[in-house]
Amino acid sequence: MPRFLKVIPVKVAILSLVLISLGAAPNRVLADANSDAAKLIELTNISAQFELARQQQTRKVIRTYASIVRRESGHELPAAVKEKIALCYEQEYDWSNFEDGIIDILLGNFSEKELGILLDFYRDRGLAPTEIDAFKDIVAKGELIQKLGAEHIFTVTNGCVTQGTDAVLKYLREQP
Numbered sequence: 013m014p015r016f017l018k019v020i021p022v023k024v025a026i027l028s029l030v031l032i033s034l035g036a037a038p039n040r041v042l043a044d045a046n047s048d049a050a051k052l053i054e055l056t057n058i059s060a061q062f063e064l065a066r067q068q069q070t071r072k073v074i075r076t077y078a079s080i081v082r083r084e085s086g087h088e089l090p091a092a093v094k095e096k097i098a099l100c101y102e103q104e105y106d107w108s109n110f111e112d113g114i115i116d117i118l119l120g121n122f123s124e125k126e127l128g129i130l131l132d133f134y135r136d137r138g139l140a141p142t143e144i145d146a147f148k149d150i151v152a153k154g155e156l157i158q159k160l161g162a163e164h165i166f167t168v169t170n171g172c173v174t175q176g177t178d179a180v181l182k183y184l185r186e187q188p
Contacts, residue, residue, distance in 0.1 A: 048127040049118040050111075055134040058114070059107040070101040073172075077180050087187055089180065096179045100172035105165075113164040121157060126150050 053059065074097055078089040118127070129143050130150060139147055 045119055045124050045127060046115060048124070048131060049115040049122075052118065052127060052130055052134065053111065053114065055131065059111070062105075062107045062110075066101060066105045069105075070098050073101070073176065074098065077176060081180060081184065085184055085187065087184070090183065093179050093183050097172065097176040100175045104169045104172055109168060110161075110165055113168060114161055117157060117160045117164060121153055121160070122150065 074089075074094050077097065078094070081087055081089045122130070126146065126149075129139065129146055133139060133147065
């Protein structure tokens with residue numbers, strides 16, 4: 013068999029691998045952007061801020077229920093009812109329930125370059141003078157990102173108002 017016929021299958025195999033890897037390139041880009049968005053969330057410490065806000069909101073809600081019960085019935089809201097309400101908020105508003113959706117929001121609203129600029133900014137690498145206008149455009153998207161994030165959280169969760177109210181009413185019905 014002539015040598016050039018032996019080389020052709022190898023070249024076809026190499027070409028096939030190159031074409032397959034090129035076809036997979038968008039997936040790699042998407043994976044990089046996804047990784048960048050997740051890293052941005054990590055660097056901005058959003059999960060800890062979200063957790064703190066959830067805890068503060070839960071305390072306020074429980075205080076409100078306790079105040080209403082005390083004022084209307086003269087009873088103290090028992091720890092078991094407070095714990096049931098707190099558990100609902102802890103489960104329904106756990107950051108892990110929302111993180112993937114928030115990443116999708118970031119990916120849908122920031123280009124890969126914009127994510128890179130944000131990562132550099134949060135890593136204290138500063139901004140090149142040529143990126144200042146791009147950074148201003150990114151900051152201008154902040155309000156939209158917050159709105160979309162709030163809408164996402166609202167649509168993903170069932171909330172805890174019904175469960176909290178039911179727990180309080182059940183407690184009140186059981187009182188003499």
